[in-house]
Amino acid sequence: MRPSRQTLSITALAVLALLLGACTKLTAENYERLKVGMSYAEVKALFGDPRGCSDLLTVKTCTWGDENRHVTVNFVADQVVLFNGANLK
Numbered sequence: 292m293r294p295s296r297q298t299l300s301i302t303a304l305a306v307l308a309l310l311l312g313a314c315t316k317l318t319a320e321n322y323e324r325l326k327v328g329m330s331y332a333e334v335k336a337l338f339g340d341p342r343g344c345s346d347l348l349t350v351k352t353c354t355w356g357d358e359n360r361h362v363t364v365n366f367v368a369d370q371v372v373l374f375n376g377a378n379l380k
Contacts (some may be wrong), residue, residue, distance in 0.1 A: 317356050319379040325364070328372045334364055 317337045324337060331351070335341070341353040342361075351366040365373040 317360065317362060317379065322362060322376045322379050325371065325374055326361070327371050327373075331366055331369050334366075334371060338362060 319355040321337050338355040341355050344353040355362045355363050360378040
């Protein structure tokens with residue numbers, strides 16, 4: 292008996308979701324590479340494009356990930372001064 296089209300579609304979507312999840316740059320290993328003094332470009336190379344950034348006075352704050360699993364980095368003069376992460380493991 293051959294699998295139905297719907298079964299094949301669901302299987303393909305599941306495989307795609309697993310592959311996309313495995314390709315994330317938001318990992319505990321990359322978080323450990325994050326250091327005070329790194330430039331915005333270096334952090335972007337490490338984690339990819341941020342979900343969003345905001346500026347307040349001289350501090351630029353960028354977040355990678357979502358409300359459940361994320362890294363937040365504060366930059367002053369394009370250098371990391373403070374960072375934190377949640378649920379990376």
